Amino acid sequence: MATTLDEAIEAILAAGRRLDSRGLAPATSGNYSVRLSDGRIAVTVSGRHKGRLGPDDIMLVDPEGDPLENKKPSAETALHTVVYQLHPQANAVLHVHSVPVVALTRHLRFSGELLLEGYEMLKAFPGMTTHEVTVSIPIFDNSQDVPALARDVVKDTDLRRREGRDVAPAYLIRGHGAYGWGKDMEEAERVIEGLEHLLSCEIEAIRLGTGGRT
Amino acid sequence: MATTLDEAIEAILAAGRRLDSRGLAPATSGNYSVRLSDGRIAVTVSGRHKGRLGPDDIMLVDPEGDPLENKKPSAETALHTVVYQLHPQANAVLHVHSVPVVALTRHLRFSGELLLEGYEMLKAFPGMTTHEVTVSIPIFDNSQDVPALARDVVKDTDLRRREGRDVAPAYLIRGHGAYGWGKDMEEAERVIEGLEHLLSCEIEAIRLGTGGRT
Amino acid sequence: MATTLDEAIEAILAAGRRLDSRGLAPATSGNYSVRLSDGRIAVTVSGRHKGRLGPDDIMLVDPEGDPLENKKPSAETALHTVVYQLHPQANAVLHVHSVPVVALTRHLRFSGELLLEGYEMLKAFPGMTTHEVTVSIPIFDNSQDVPALARDVVKDTDLRRREGRDVAPAYLIRGHGAYGWGKDMEEAERVIEGLEHLLSCEIEAIRLGTGGRT
Amino acid sequence: MATTLDEAIEAILAAGRRLDSRGLAPATSGNYSVRLSDGRIAVTVSGRHKGRLGPDDIMLVDPEGDPLENKKPSAETALHTVVYQLHPQANAVLHVHSVPVVALTRHLRFSGELLLEGYEMLKAFPGMTTHEVTVSIPIFDNSQDVPALARDVVKDTDLRRREGRDVAPAYLIRGHGAYGWGKDMEEAERVIEGLEHLLSCEIEAIRLGTGGRT
Numbered sequence: 001m002a003t004t005l006d007e008a009i010e011a012i013l014a015a016g017r018r019l020d021s022r023g024l025a026p027a028t029s030g031n032y033s034v035r036l037s038d039g040r041i042a043v044t045v046s047g048r049h050k051g052r053l054g055p056d057d058i059m060l061v062d063p064e065g066d067p068l069e070n071k072k073p074s075a076e077t078a079l080h081t082v083v084y085q086l087h088p089q090a091n092a093v094l095h096v097h098s099v100p101v102v103a104l105t106r107h108l109r110f111s112g113e114l115l116l117e118g119y120e121m122l123k124a125f126p127g128m129t130t131h132e133v134t135v136s137i138p139i140f141d142n143s144q145d146v147p148a149l150a151r152d153v154v155k156d157t158d159l160r161r162r163e164g165r166d167v168a169p170a171y172l173i174r175g176h177g178a179y180g181w182g183k184d185m186e187e188a189e190r191v192i193e194g195l196e197h198l199l200s201c202e203i204e205a206i207r208l209g210t211g212g213r214t
Numbered sequence: 215m216a217t218t219l220d221e222a223i224e225a226i227l228a229a230g231r232r233l234d235s236r237g238l239a240p241a242t243s244g245n246y247s248v249r250l251s252d253g254r255i256a257v258t259v260s261g262r263h264k265g266r267l268g269p270d271d272i273m274l275v276d277p278e279g280d281p282l283e284n285k286k287p288s289a290e291t292a293l294h295t296v297v298y299q300l301h302p303q304a305n306a307v308l309h310v311h312s313v314p315v316v317a318l319t320r321h322l323r324f325s326g327e328l329l330l331e332g333y334e335m336l337k338a339f340p341g342m343t344t345h346e347v348t349v350s351i352p353i354f355d356n357s358q359d360v361p362a363l364a365r366d367v368v369k370d371t372d373l374r375r376r377e378g379r380d381v382a383p384a385y386l387i388r389g390h391g392a393y394g395w396g397k398d399m400e401e402a403e404r405v406i407e408g409l410e411h412l413l414s415c416e417i418e419a420i421r422l423g424t425g426g427r428t
Numbered sequence: 429m430a431t432t433l434d435e436a437i438e439a440i441l442a443a444g445r446r447l448d449s450r451g452l453a454p455a456t457s458g459n460y461s462v463r464l465s466d467g468r469i470a471v472t473v474s475g476r477h478k479g480r481l482g483p484d485d486i487m488l489v490d491p492e493g494d495p496l497e498n499k500k501p502s503a504e505t506a507l508h509t510v511v512y513q514l515h516p517q518a519n520a521v522l523h524v525h526s527v528p529v530v531a532l533t534r535h536l537r538f539s540g541e542l543l544l545e546g547y548e549m550l551k552a553f554p555g556m557t558t559h560e561v562t563v564s565i566p567i568f569d570n571s572q573d574v575p576a577l578a579r580d581v582v583k584d585t586d587l588r589r590r591e592g593r594d595v596a597p598a599y600l601i602r603g604h605g606a607y608g609w610g611k612d613m614e615e616a617e618r619v620i621e622g623l624e625h626l627l628s629c630e631i632e633a634i635r636l637g638t639g640g641r642t
Numbered sequence: 643m644a645t646t647l648d649e650a651i652e653a654i655l656a657a658g659r660r661l662d663s664r665g666l667a668p669a670t671s672g673n674y675s676v677r678l679s680d681g682r683i684a685v686t687v688s689g690r691h692k693g694r695l696g697p698d699d700i701m702l703v704d705p706e707g708d709p710l711e712n713k714k715p716s717a718e719t720a721l722h723t724v725v726y727q728l729h730p731q732a733n734a735v736l737h738v739h740s741v742p743v744v745a746l747t748r749h750l751r752f753s754g755e756l757l758l759e760g761y762e763m764l765k766a767f768p769g770m771t772t773h774e775v776t777v778s779i780p781i782f783d784n785s786q787d788v789p790a791l792a793r794d795v796v797k798d799t800d801l802r803r804r805e806g807r808d809v810a811p812a813y814l815i816r817g818h819g820a821y822g823w824g825k826d827m828e829e830a831e832r833v834i835e836g837l838e839h840l841l842s843c844e845i846e847a848i849r850l851g852t853g854g855r856t
Contacts, residue, residue, distance in 0.1 A: 120390035176762035334604035548818035
């Protein structure tokens with residue numbers, strides 16, 4: 001499981017091409033990272049199109065998100081590092097923008113969570129072995145104060161842990177996008193693709209008049 | 215029509231790339247199989263992304279679904295073997311997850327079948343020569359007890375045969391996905407692509423307020 | 429403008445790949461043809477997947493649709509030849525299945541035409557120089573009696589010509605698909621892509637509650 | 643920042659392939675341009691499919707849009723040159739047709755602007771640093787009188803500047819399509835992809851019954 005910078009770059013570039021081809025990287029949206037074996041984090045630099053990243057579009061930051069190179073990391077780097085701090089088993093984080101995420105989180109305008117239940121695709125989340133569960137995905141209000149958003153994530157995770165509730169490997173930011181993570185890039189992509197499928201199903205249920213459970 | 219393991223692997227890998235490119239293989243969902251001329255079954259191993267399968271991601275099981283190699287076959291292998299047992303002419307089975315399948319089977323929450331009629335695309339199903347028919351696609355409630363699901367399939371097929379009703383080359387699992395099969399991989403893909411088109415048309419009819427016949 | 433068989437084959441194969449990549453060739457649906465300079469017609473054989481056609485999947489028929497080779501032409505060949513007979517300037521015909529075509533023609537269940545007006549995309553049809561028109565696209569009820577369908581096309585075209593109305597380079601078959609044509613394959617593709625865009629806009633208008641003019 | 647004709651051609655060809663692959667160039671719709679360092683403008687010629695442009699499909703016009711070569715420039719060239727005249731920092735302009743643009747501008751049938759607020763994706767527009775804004779995208783009624791349309795664009799921009807309002811890097815033409823621009827092709831693509839995402843979100847909001855400006 002030792003991950004080098006070269007492996008991280010290769011994983012991020014491939015993820016960018018795949019997510020873009022699925023419509024999950026419009027404009028220059030999204031940002032991706034991989035945690036190396038030595039604790040440093042490889043993250044996309046600010047403002048590049050994720051469907052055509054090159055090695056120079058990836059840079060190293062330390063575990064607190066401070067740049068280790070003379071480049072400007074993604075403005076949302078703190079939302080990656082908070083995941084690595086809260087989830088020691090996580091080694092890859094993906095953030096994407098998509099129409100279903102934005103439309104659904106705006107539709108649920110006062111809700112702090114999205115409840116998903118009865119979907120086979122819930123098993124795309126690590127550790128899930130059945131569809132007969134209710135999974136809560138946190139929804140945070142959007143903010144340009146990224147450290148404040150990161151504190152919201154910490155607070156919510158701490159509360160769920162104190163209450164003995166499960167913590168999903170993903171969260172949503174209203175009118176903005178989704179974060180998902182895994183023990184490696186393959187698992188992080190599985191979470192993001194599964195989540196996109198689930199949100200699309202929820203939106204279709206609302207359109208068809210049979211709602212989601214929300 | 216003699217099918218070797220190499221041919222089966224090639225057919226499954228190509229099907230995975232194609233189904234993924236059509237959005238029918240989100241996360242690591244789906245599983246595919248081909249029956250060899252000698253009766254053994256080549257099936258995808260558990261948990262791989264179907265859009266980028268390699269030869270090592272395919273393994274052999276016997277007609278009862280028991281592994282003939284030291285790998286873990288798809289958890290739903292019994293839903294493939296039951297098709298081969300019930301339909302001697304079937305030599306390829308595809309299982310996919312898609313938003314239309316999930317949304318429609320959840321919308322029809324108490325229904326044990328989906329009725330499709332009047333669509334030219336029904337001719338994608340082998341033996342269908344006209345659109346002027348009503349085709350019944352079974353819908354089974356989802357379960358993590360795969361042998362129990364397989365028994366539901368057997369029971370439903372037996373009942374339809376006793377009643378002299380047609381048995382469609384496909385069935386749906388509620389909130390989960392679709393199974394389709396054919397005499398070879400080409401025919402199985404034709405069934406799955408046709409089914410996806412038909413379910414999308416049914417959903418559109420409900421959205422437009424003109425319903426399906428259900 | 430002299431068109432040889434080799435050129436016709438190349439044009440049809442490329443059209444198949446492009447239409448399939450746009451979701452306009454699910455299962456083995458659709459059929460395509462090109463009229464050669466000598467009057468013979470190159471048409472797709474029956475039952476092949478249009479996204480992966482090879483040269484052997486194209487065959488020659490005479491202007492009446494009778495096979496000039498020992499292969500089975502598309503079952504709907506008469507719907508191609510009728511276009512060439514009615515429109516001497518047409519040299520390529522495309523027939524596609526798509527969700528918008530099927531959903532919209534079933535929604536307009538008693539209508540014999542679709543009226544499109546005010547769309548800039550109407551200029552994709554040859555000779556259209558403004559969006560300030562109302563274009564009527566005929567809708568025929570589906571039938572497995574292809575010669576009868578062909579006679580419906582002739583009757584409708586004759587009536588429009590007698591009444592001095594424009595004849596659109598396309599028609600729809602309810603619950604089935606669309607036919608479109610042009611002076612060459614490039615123009616036929618322009619008509620089909622433009623039509624698909626227009627039908628998708630009409631469906632969106634109905635979904636949004638602002639209807640189409642129908 | 644010096645831009646040569648060769649660089650302009652390469653940028654336009656690549657943009658065409660990418661926009662077509664996203665469904666933003668149906669039929670032969672759309673037109674694209676790049677302003678060279680010497681003030682001349684490279685623009686697509688009339689009537690070609692934008693997904694398969696070659697170098698011969700690009701031609702030079704002067705800043706007033708008059709051809710500098712013996713070819714026919716896009717009929718909407720005046721809508722490109724007006725952008726370059728009004729926005730000295732703009733060096734690339736993209737015009738696309740898409741279902742969301744057409745459906746939304748027809749739905750808002752009497753409105754002269756689309757108001758977008760609260761979306762993170764608004765930051766795809768240059769200079770936008772927060773989602774907490776309301777951005778007004780002008781909507782002009784469609785016309786085949788392109789110089790008149792260009793005068794509408796000038797009048798609207800002048801009025802906004804006199805009133806001290808922001809001028810978005812994009813405008814919409816009802817039932818027709820969208821224009822977007824940037825300091826280079828990369829920025830123009832960012833604007834167009836971001837706009838398409840935003841319009842898709844607005845349409846989804848109307849479908850879900852939670853409106854547009856919310």
